[in-house]
Amino acid sequence: MIERLATALRRWIDSGAAETLAGNDVGRRIDWPRVLPYLLLHAGCLGALWVGASPVAVGIATALFVLRMFAVTAFYHRYFSHRAFRTSRAAQFAFALLAASAVQRGPLWWASHHRHHHAHSDLPGDSHSARVHGFLWSHLGWFLAREKFAARLDLVPDLARYPELRWLDRFDVAAPALLAAALYGFGAWLEQVAPALGTSGGQLVVWGFCISTVLLHHATFTINSLAHRFGARRYATRDDSRNNPWLALLTFGEGWHNNHHHFPGAARQGFYWWEVDLSYYGLRLLAALGLVWDLRSVPLAVREARRVSEKDVQA
Numbered sequence: 001m002i003e004r005l006a007t008a009l010r011r012w013i014d015s016g017a018a019e020t021l022a023g024n025d026v027g028r029r030i031d032w033p034r035v036l037p038y039l040l041l042h043a044g045c046l047g048a049l050w051v052g053a054s055p056v057a058v059g060i061a062t063a064l065f066v067l068r069m070f071a072v073t074a075f076y077h078r079y080f081s082h083r084a085f086r087t088s089r090a091a092q093f094a095f096a097l098l099a100a101s102a103v104q105r106g107p108l109w110w111a112s113h114h115r116h117h118h119a120h121s122d123l124p125g126d127s128h129s130a131r132v133h134g135f136l137w138s139h140l141g142w143f144l145a146r147e148k149f150a151a152r153l154d155l156v157p158d159l160a161r162y163p164e165l166r167w168l169d170r171f172d173v174a175a176p177a178l179l180a181a182a183l184y185g186f187g188a189w190l191e192q193v194a195p196a197l198g199t200s201g202g203q204l205v206v207w208g209f210c211i212s213t214v215l216l217h218h219a220t221f222t223i224n225s226l227a228h229r230f231g232a233r234r235y236a237t238r239d240d241s242r243n244n245p246w247l248a249l250l251t252f253g254e255g256w257h258n259n260h261h262h263f264p265g266a267a268r269q270g271f272y273w274w275e276v277d278l279s280y281y282g283l284r285l286l287a288a289l290g291l292v293w294d295l296r297s298v299p300l301a302v303r304e305a306r307r308v309s310e311k312d313v314q315a
Contacts, residue, residue, distance in 0.1 A: 012037060015106070015149070016170045028137070031146040038144065041103065044210030047202065054198040056190065057207035060183070064212045071099035072110075072220060073252050074279040080111040080159060084267040085283060085295040093164050101179040103213050104220070105143075106169030108159050112152035113143075118264055121239035128224040131240050139218075139225035176209075183208045219250050227257035235262035236306045245275070253277030263302050267295040271303055 011034075075095040078084040087095075096107045104110060113127060120126040127148055130138040142148055151169060153160050160166060168175070187204030190197055231242030235258055247255030248270065254260070256269040256277065270277035286292045 011149070013173055014170060015109075015172055028133075028141075029146045030141070030144050031149060034144055034149070041210060042214055044206060045214055047206040047210065051200060051203040051206050052198070053207065054203060056197050056199045057187075057203045060204060061207040061212040064179075064208055065216050068098060068102040068212075068216055069219070069252050070279055070282050071095050072102055072104060072216070073254050074283055075099055076104070076107060076110045077114065077254070078267055078269075078279070078283075080107045080156075081114040082264050083158070084265055085287075085292050087286075087292045089162070091286075091291050092162075093168075096165060096168055097175050100168055100172055100175035102216055103176045104217070106151070106172040107165050108153065108156050108169040109151040109172070111159060112155040113148065115155045116152055118261070121237075121241070121261065122228065129240075130225050130228045135225050135229075138228070139221045142224075176213075180205055180209045220254070222247055223251060223254045223257060227255055231255070231258070233258050233308050235259070236308050237261045243275075248276060249278075252279040252282075254279075259298075262306065263298045265296050266298040268297060271298055 075092075076099045079087065079092075080096070099110075100106055117126055117128065122129045122131045124132055126132060127145075128138040128142040133142070183204040184201035186201075187199050187208075188201035190204075191200045227242055227244055227247055228240040229242070231244035231247070233242055237258060239261055241258045241261035243258045244255040247257075249255070253269045253276065256271070256275050259271045259275070260266075260269045267283055268277055268280040269275075270280065280295075283292055283295055287295060
């Protein structure tokens with residue numbers, strides 16, 4: 001018992017510390033030692049009752065929500081999982097580091113499980129199907145399961161060849177820890193040099209890390225739990241994916257989920273001009289700066305194929 005607990009604690013720092021049961025698609029055994037830090041992250045939000053709030057803290061929390069949402073949706077999802085555009089090795093690592101600070105594990109883990117989801121979407125093997133497993137499991141239970149702890153490296157050979165990505169994936173706690181430490185240091189410095197701002201190290205950790213991260217988590221998790229249940233279906237995909245404009249606004253375009261399952265390789269998930277896709281706009285900006293290129297679009301013939309209805313089809 002003590003040895004198992006010690007192994008679980010080591011995996012908080014080094015995800016390669018123990019061999020796990022990755023690949024068991026039906027496993028539903030919660031890894032309880034992993035639940036503790038997740039609960040602590042949520043409990044940290046209550047720290048606002050003690051540290052208070054300030055415009056600086058709320059502004060930093062908002063900025064980190066926006067930056068990390070973009071990194072997760074544009075890079076973890078559209079780049080690492082679907083190769084919807086190209087970028088340099090330096091930019092690849094920089095955005096992987098930013099996305100990893102959102103506490104959603106490393107790029108190989110994220111991309112491999114997402115590729116597996118597309119291969120088995122809403123079938124019994126889908127790790128987070130709301131149809132198969134229910135809302136709570138699809139929203140957050142699945143990634144706390146022992147069987148889902150390891151990356152499915154056989155699904156990401158294109159990513160596993162980069163040692164820096166393998167390191168970031170193995171020590172996925174490093175980026176969040178560095179962010180939290182940087183926020184504390186910056187807040188403590190501001191408290192000394194600009195006390196009129198009313199902030200502190202603890203306040204920036206609570207708002208910039210805990211609150212911002214928890215909001216980011218539950219926003220992105222809605223794509224697994226809600227976007228397969230609520231919304232409209234433009235395309236006759238084999239799964240339950242739906243387009244939901246409210247979720248699209250919340251998740252920077254990910255809510256156009258039926259579009260995405262119809263053609264996963266597109267850099268733009270809002271197929272029409274009125275379908276707001278903030279991550280795609282960000283990618284267009286990075287393309288203008290020369291940081292990304294070859295953004296893949298959905299071919300017209302594919303966009304017009306397999307329609308469920310004619311609602312909202314004018315370009």
